[in-house]
Amino acid sequence: MIAYSRPKKTTCTGLERLADCDRASRSRTGSCPGQESISRSGRTMTDQRFPLRLDLKQGAVDMSHGSGGRAMAQLIAEVFQPSLENPLLAQGNDQALFSPPPGRLVMSTDGHVISPLFFPGGDIGCLSVHGTINDVAMAGARPLYLSAGFVLEEGFPLRDLLRIVRSMGEAAQAAGVPIVTGDTKVVERGKGDGVFITTTGIGVVPDGIRISGELARPGDAILVSGSIGDHGVAILSKRENLGFATEIRSDTAALHDLVAAMVAAVPEIHCLRDPTRGGLATTLNELAFQSGVGMQIREERIPVAAEVSAACELLGLDPLYVANEGKLIAICPGERAESLLSAMRAHPLGAESAIIGEVVEDPMHFVQMETRFGGSRIVDWLAGEQLPRIC
């Protein structure tokens, strides 16, 4: 429950120099002679509480890093705080304080247990930032702030942790959505799996926007923002050490800018959702069920990259059920579909957007697909487990 506190004072590394250091600290003029100086980034900051700095090359997480005591304070000061630094985090309390803009807020949370932790196109760090930003954005909201809760396994290399936390910090900075508060727990070796990260986000919904899963109506168009299946295939190929001629990379990305452009162009959007676990097929079923409608999609309209399609064939996967981390589904009134498509294609993350079908009346709430061969089949919910620990 200790938060990521940012020490405010310039102090020494050696406990034996505390007295000297204190004078420097009181005079607020700088660091002790011969000691590293504090920097705004905190990266070279030293702290009287910690006689030795963490060994970020050879060191590992141990149980004391979750104790709430000095070791945890050091992990926060030397790993988390420099990588994630922002003024709200720097408040150093167990909570972050801010004044949100007026209006409706959304809140969303997402745990990340992906294996492997590092994969082509990303890692658990940036994924945990993108995933929650996207869940917030799918209400049409502008994400404001994130929190992050870590569960670390004893023995996890500190260099990997640092790499992950830096990736989070970079993703958060690139997205303009700071991580303002956090928490760290440590479990014994064999009681976790390296690192799990649960992020929570809040965002503000522009006036006049109402986007929700139950608002799809017959006659609405169904759009997808790009090719599907990249993330899941990237993870599986890494996990199984499959070498494809072309490396397939995760599409992990923060979609809030794309959403902002979409909402500005077509405020009448009814539904947005990111097809992560369960893929496009399951997400469409969720929306059909929630709205009490059916859906008709056309296979030939659904963008799938050639290499993903080939990999899926090889691996026995159906790309419709493979997870994505940088794509969204949009449902809007049919007459606004072309405008929405244009807005999506004008954004780098929506360049391959397509209208893939329409919402229909169907008391069974089925998602049906016209296949390439002209037939029709029901696209059901994902049953069982196609790819465990995909996000």
Place this chain on the structure above:
Amino acid sequence: MIAYSRPKKTTCTGLERLADCDRASRSRTGSCPGQESISRSGRTMTDQRFPLRLDLKQGAVDMSHGSGGRAMAQLIAEVFQPSLENPLLAQGNDQALFSPPPGRLVMSTDGHVISPLFFPGGDIGCLSVHGTINDVAMAGARPLYLSAGFVLEEGFPLRDLLRIVRSMGEAAQAAGVPIVTGDTKVVERGKGDGVFITTTGIGVVPDGIRISGELARPGDAILVSGSIGDHGVAILSKRENLGFATEIRSDTAALHDLVAAMVAAVPEIHCLRDPTRGGLATTLNELAFQSGVGMQIREERIPVAAEVSAACELLGLDPLYVANEGKLIAICPGERAESLLSAMRAHPLGAESAIIGEVVEDPMHFVQMETRFGGSRIVDWLAGEQLPRIC
């Protein structure tokens, strides 16, 4: 990333009855003949998506419950949703939408990895609700909403999960702070430890209140809201199967009502913090460091229950470093200390409150304690790990 969606329609258990059921659903008059009827609580709700109900007595979590597909939807519909139900959760999206009252907000997050999951006085479910409510309240805020992210281990008994989620729901309801959105992940057997829960909370800070860890000033009084060490000793005694003559119970409790009474009585409170991991000693050191002050406390003033004191002696623990889950430290101007003490003692959760010391000038930021025997010793940060996985 699927949220806890609450199906809105009355449907059948048997897929073979879908057609019949659909008629009932369309007429919105009730359930299928011979089928369980929908209830407002959702506890007896059936759903056309799930031909068989979960076996909540003998069943266990399997990987498919984290897949994002039908099995996960069923876990949500039959375990999470009925236990946590509230109108915001019922929105059924990947995020909850609400209009907070105007003003400054706080956000806090807390992971829970406690072992054992069930202990005298509580369980990981209510603990995960109380812990985050308390972190929000320690800014003087009124907690508004919580989110919950679960990491489940394959093989975890569904009956234990249900018990935990119900405990969360009850704690949230008792506190008046609903869990409005959530997420569930599943990891393979041996890659987790039953269940980890990360909760995040937001709250609103009353106008005119400014409570933060860096605001302690020399001359301020230090108060604690009751006897310390109960939680840690309760966990350890359960973990080690120690049988004390009097069962020691965790003090896990939501402190936001107590805080509201305190803030109403003494708006000038400078600091509030709950002494969880690391105990009273470490929390005081955090505050001293953050505020750049020293502290003088008196051992005889610190409330410790006789049985906790005896258990600590037996176990070689120092109660100053043992975790609490229902206590807080308050720092306020010295001249307001008696008023604050009266307000705290008037609340059931603060009946044993005490003034335990004062803030002093100390460039070393030491916490010093006058012992029972008249001596003085430095009370340092917790070094190393006294009790792993205490929360």
